Amino acid sequence: MYAVLTQDLHFARLSVGYGLQSEADTVLLGIDRTWRVFDRNLNLNADLVQTADQSGWLTAVGAKYDLNKHIVLETWVNLPDEGDASVMAKINFVFQF
Numbered sequence: 001m002y003a004v005l006t007q008d009l010h011f012a013r014l015s016v017g018y019g020l021q022s023e024a025d026t027v028l029l030g031i032d033r034t035w036r037v038f039d040r041n042l043n044l045n046a047d048l049v050q051t052a053d054q055s056g057w058l059t060a061v062g063a064k065y066d067l068n069k070h071i072v073l074e075t076w077v078n079l080p081d082e083g084d085a086s087v088m089a090k091i092n093f094v095f096q097f
Contacts (some may be wrong), residue, residue, distance in 0.1 A: 026050040041066040058079050
């Protein structure tokens with residue numbers, strides 16, 4: 001279970017959160033900002049997440065770009081303080097109810 005508080009400071013949104021997990025509670029710190037690029041939303045973001053039973057940190061930087069109102073491209077680079085970096089790219093399908 002996670003609890004996250006986010007504050008929009010107009011120049012960026014800041015987030016701070018805490019996750020309750022069995023034997024691995026974690027702190028989350030984040031910053032993001034959205035710009036209009038080619039008349040579409042581009043969101044750049046960075047997170048710092050506690051890992052390894054609160055003894056390590058994972059830095060994650062990412063981007064989301066709205067191709068249209070139903071399709072969002074998303075990519076992340078995860079940079080742990082130990083071990084190899086990883087890259088994730090995906091297509092999100094957005095449905096509104």
